[in-house]
Amino acid sequence: MSRRLIAALGAAVVVLGLVSMPASAGAAPPPQAATAAAAQTLTWTAGDSQAAYTSAPTTAVAGETTIVFENSEATGNTTGMSHTLTFDTSTPGYNNDVNVNILANPFDADNGHHEVTVTLTPGKYRYHCVIPGHSTMTGEFTVTGGGGGDDTTAPTVTATVAGDQNGDGDYVGSATVTLDATDTGGSGVDSVEYQLDGGTWTTYTAPVAVSAVGDHTVGYRATDVAGNTSTEGATAFTVVAGGGGDTTAPTVSGSVAGAQDADGNYVGSATVTATAADEGSGVASVEYQINDLGWNPYTAPVQVTNPGQYVVLLRATDAAGNVGSGQVSFEVVAAPSDTTPPTVNAEVTGDQNDDGDYVDVATVTLSATDTGSGVKSVEYKLDDGAWSAYTAAIPVNAPGDHMVGYRATDNANNTSDEGMVMFAVVQEDADAPTVTGQVVGQQDANGAYVGSAMVTLTATDAGSGVASVEYKLDGGAWTAYTAAVQVSTPGAHTVAYRATDEAGNVSAEGTLTFTVVAGGADQTPPSVSALVSGTQNSSWEFLDGATITVTALDTGSGVGSVEYKLDGGAWTAYTAPVTVDSAGDHTFSYRATDKAGNTSAELSGSFTVVEDSPGQGPDVCPSSDVRDTVYVGDVDSQVANVDTGNGCTINDVIDEDAGWQTHNDFVRYVKSVTKELVQNGVIDNDARNRIVAASIDSTVGGEAAAKA
Structure with a gap:
């Protein structure tokens, strides 16, 4: 262990x-x-x-x-x-x-x-x-x-409107428009511009706050380094008065936390937390400034680490533009130098007999902590041995009494006192493991292996369990055995092998002798198999993804290459398991070629990947309106009519046939439901604006009511 x-x-x-x-x-x-x-x-x-x-x-x-x-x-x-x-x-x-x-x-x-x-x-x-x-x-x-001169593709630019909204989707107090531009043509975005309510075009450098009450339209465009300019876009919204004429500034306060000395100074660091509230239009932003070095947006507690005197100014602005202020002051002093060595502990584990001795093997685990500069190194020595770096638990299986010394050093070079743990190991497992070897492959009339031979080793131990299996080929060095060994060099060969158990008992060496002859006569293709693995549901469909593992074996000239193709694509060299995470039905084919040029028959398989969506119910709208775009009455919004995630399309959700009392009731409903679709990531704000505009232009709920 x-x-x-x-x-x-x-x-x-x-x-x-x-x-x-x-x-x-x-x-x-x-x-x-x-x-x-x-x-x-x-x-x-x-x-x-x-x-x-x-x-x-x-x-x-x-x-x-x-x-x-x-x-x-x-x-x-x-x-x-x-x-x-x-x-x-x-x-x-x-x-x-x-x-x-x-x-x-x-x-x-x-x-x-x-x-x-x-x-x-x-x-x-x-x-x-x-x-x-x-x-x-x-x-x-x-x-x-x-890119540059070869770039003929204009950038793309999108707009997002944010702020507090009322039940009608109008922005209370103010709305903030954020523009985002990208360029796939190669030269990169050079500039972004916006136009508020038909005014002059202005370079966009930061989100645009609009607080004037009324209907607004923000136009936007972007130009790349190659001079291509995007098509102008626009987003429309309405700002209504916030807080009923809010003229009261928000309240803002700060608190300071951290370890303090007897004089109240903060040792090593101090953390400033700002809290703001506004009962009127609501807090729009909070900022902080340290020692008059400029205002910064406050989004999380601020930690100050350099020693010195500090004054942190705070200010909060509400949606109506009122500004409140506050401040905190404190001093940070340097933490004292680390003169305390680490603490280090030892734990001995393993099976024990009635005398408390460890049976066959004892495992020593060390752990060190340092609350100052941190642990730099941990060392140990076994019995009278030399000090060694500790990197993993230490197994001790030699019978007899043992001592393990240990110590730790921190980053300030403080070293702990030497600790020691003593214990005894007794060997009850005196039996060595058994290990056998086997050679397989295509043989000629003289018993020689054609092209190559595969050596497999198997070990068992009824006592403490097998710890390792080793082999050496033709008198070479002992090597850990982890998988079948393929020998393809023509000539006579000897493979020696042995196994060791957890109690340290080593088996007698076994040997295998065999001869490999050139595989020019190899006409047998490799054998190849595939396994598809992953988490499956009750219908044997793979949830979120499946992994294809291909294995090939050739006992003649040896495997030269393995290939696969997925969903009818091109043949691709297989070097590692292939993960498929796209939902749907999939097919795959695979084959292997040996070093003599023999190719196996093409094999294939199939499987299905579905998205793992716990809690998703059945299709809520089995008879969906599946028109390509969203229609409101007879008005085509030109927005794609996509599935909202539960089997219902956007046309289903709009529910224009629900028998609305008035046209205004219907428009308010469309504003509300499309806002939810934006929040759920089904559509963006541009699509929402087009659907709302189509609902206004429609006669759903009664044309007379719309004009009343």
Whole structure:
């Protein structure tokens, strides 16, 4: 039995501003993805300045790129100041497709030097430092190539309207319009513009707040770097007065939390939490400012870690535009240096006899904790042996009395006192395992194996159980046996084998001798089989996905290749199990070819994948209105008439034939039900606006009522 060490590492987590920042980019690819060198390298450096990066690029070309950020003594940082390199992923007008967020400090684990590989697209990127007080550390660079003059596809741009809504779908107090643009043509988005109520076109840089009471229309368009401009879009909405003429400012207050010393100072860090309320039109936004370094949106508690005096100003704005303010003040002092060594404990487990001795094997597991700088290393020594790094539970199976010493060191280099645990192991399992071997394959008239031979080993142990099986081929080194061994080199061969049980008993060595001859005469194709696995329902359908595993065996020249094709597609080399997660019926074929060129017969199978939707009921609308688009009366909204998720289409949900008392009642119902469809992700706001407009233009509920 083996247990892994669980060591609680008490390393401090630094949260600056509103972001808990990792030591490397949040969206960085896994390490294995960065083995190939990137096409270009862009380098940023930082030093003691809080106003600007020491160096930064201004141009780049599209494609795979290594981003290097260094904030070290070598780049001019003599104070140990932290900086971040953070790519802007939200401001319109910039490329928002790369998420780089690197925190660097001269004294971090990488000495302030960090790298991450990303893929840049044509356009413009903005970068900045997110640490409070470093707001002027910002810049941008332009990426060219991969499109430009060849780009003839205009960008796409969408609008989202947000805010508090009443029962009629109108926005109370104000509405905020957010635009989002993308460009698939290659050159990237260059600019986004909007037009409010037929006014002048204005560059879009941030969400647009509209508080004037009445009906509004916001037009929008986007232009890419190649000069292609999108078709103008528009979204319409209504703003109504909020709070009945709200003139009362919201209340906002702050609280400070953290470990405090006897003087009330916060040790190591302090966390500021803001609370705002408004009984009128409602709170629209909350902001904070630390030591007059500029206002920031408040979305989560703010942690301050640098020692010093702080005044945090708070302000809240309601939907009617009234502003309330508050503040908190406090002092942060440095945490005392770590002079306390870790604590380390040992646990011995295993089967024990009546005398408390461990039968056949005892397992020692160590665990260490450190509430200061964190555990750096754990070591142990067995009996009179040397100190060794502890990485996993220690099995001890030699009969006799034993001592295991242990110690731990933290990141401040404090080392615990040496601990010790003593125990005895007795061997009741004195019987070695039994192990047998077998050779299979195609044989000629002389008994030689044609092309190759497959060696399989089998071991059993009635006592403590088999711990390992090993083999060595032709006098080579002992090798762990995990699967059948194929021997294809022509000539005479000897395979030796043995097994060891958990009590340390080793079997006598067995041997197999055989001869392999060239497989030129191999005319027998491989055998090939496939298994489809996954979670199934009572109808044997696979829930959310199925995995196809193909296995091939050739006892002649050996397997050369395995192929598969899915749903009538092209033949593809099989290298690992294939997962299929798209819902529907699927077919697959598979075959194998040996090294002599013999190909097995093509085999096939089929299965069905369904979405696992616990709680989804039967089709609510078995006789659905399945017209291609949503009609309201005789008015075609031009919105696709899709299934809403329970078997009902949008036309079914509109329910225009429900015998509405008045036209206004019907329109209010359409506004309400389409709002729910937007919230459930069935349609977007543009589609909702078209359906609502069609309901207004229709005569459902009575034409006279609509004009009354």
